[in-house]
Amino acid sequence: MTFLSNAMPSRPLISFEKITEGHPFFVDTDGYPDWSQRFPKPGPLKLEIGFGNGNFILEMAVREPDSNFIAMDFYHKGIRKTIMRLDRLKIPNVQIAYGNARERIPYLFRSGELSEVIINFPDPWPKKRHTKRRLIKPDFIEMLTDKLAPEGLLRVATDFQPYADEIHLVLSEEQGLIDQNSPKGFSHTRDSIPKSKYEKNFLNAGKTISYFEYRKDPDYTLTVPKTLTEMGPASIT
Numbered sequence: 569m570t571f572l573s574n575a576m577p578s579r580p581l582i583s584f585e586k587i588t589e590g591h592p593f594f595v596d597t598d599g600y601p602d603w604s605q606r607f608p609k610p611g612p613l614k615l616e617i618g619f620g621n622g623n624f625i626l627e628m629a630v631r632e633p634d635s636n637f638i639a640m641d642f643y644h645k646g647i648r649k650t651i652m653r654l655d656r657l658k659i660p661n662v663q664i665a666y667g668n669a670r671e672r673i674p675y676l677f678r679s680g681e682l683s684e685v686i687i688n689f690p691d692p693w694p695k696k697r698h699t700k701r702r703l704i705k706p707d708f709i710e711m712l713t714d715k716l717a718p719e720g721l722l723r724v725a726t727d728f729q730p731y732a733d734e735i736h737l738v739l740s741e742e743q744g745l746i747d748q749n750s751p752k753g754f755s756h757t758r759d760s761i762p763k764s765k766y767e768k769n770f771l772n773a774g775k776t777i778s779y780f781e782y783r784k785d786p787d788y789t790l791t792v793p794k795t796l797t798e799m800g801p802a803s804i805t
C-alpha cells in the first residue's frame with residue numbers, strides 16, 4: 569500500500585519525550601490499562617511484539633478496522649515514527665505499548681484477553697553466548713498462552729534457521745498450543761497478512777523464512793506452576 573510508504577518529508581523528528589508525553593496512542597505503564605477505554609469501539613484485541621518501524625501494524629489496522637491493535641516495542645525511533653504516522657493517517661485502532669515485552673505483558677493483559685499475538689522476526693541473537701537473550705523461551709510462551717483467548721492465534725516468523733529450530737521446539741512443547749501446520753510445524757510461506765519491513769528485506773534477499781502458527785487449545789487450563797504469569801495484577805481474573 570503506497571500510502572504507508574516510509575517516504576516522509578525530510579524534517580526533523582519531534583523528540584521521543586515530546587511526542588509520547590500524554591499522547592492518546594501511547595501507553596507506558598506497569599499497571600493494567602483498561603483497553604476497552606483506550607479504543608473508540610470494542611473489538612478483538614491483537615498484539616504485535618517488536619513492531620520496529622510500524623509498517624506491519626499500520627497495514628493490519630487499516631485492513632482490519634474492527635480489530636483493536638496494540639503494538640509493543642522499546643525502540644524510540646520506531647515509536648516516534650509510528651505515532652506520527654498514526655496521527656497523520658488518522659488510524660484510530662492502534663495503541664503503542666512501551667517497554668520490554670517480557671517484563672510488561674504480565675501486567676498489561678488479563679488471562680484470555682488477546683485474540684492474536686504476532687512476533688515478526690524477533691532479534692535472533694546469533695552468537696552462541698547471547699542465545700539466552702532470545703525472546704522465545706518456554707516461560708515467555710507459557711505466559712503468552714495464558715493471555716491468549718481460547719482458539720487465539722500465535723504467529724511467529726524468523727529467517728534465522730537456528731532460532732527457527734529453537735522456536736519450533738519451544739512452541740511444540742507448550743501444552744496449551746495447537747500447531748496449525750501439523751505435522752510439519754512450520755510453513756515457508758505466509759500470504760494471509762501484510763509483510764513487515766524485515767520480511768520484505770529477507771524475501772528480496774532470497775532468504776528462507778519459517779512461519780509458525782499455533783492456536784490456543786480451547787480445553788486448556790494452566791495446571792503447572794506459573795512463572796511470569798504470577799507477576800502482575802493483570803493476570804488475576
Ligand SMILES: C[S@@+](CC[C@H](N)C(=O)[O-])C[C@H]1O[C@@H](n2cnc3c(N)ncnc32)[C@H](O)[C@@H]1O
Binds near residue numbers: 619667690766
Ligand atoms: C529484528 S526487529 C523486527 C522488526 C519488525 N517486527 C519487522 O519484522 O520488521 C526486532 C524488533 O523487536 C524489538 N524488540 C526486541 N526485544 C524486545 C522486547 N523484549 N520487547 C519489546 N520489543 C522488543 C526491537 O526493538 C525491534 O524493533
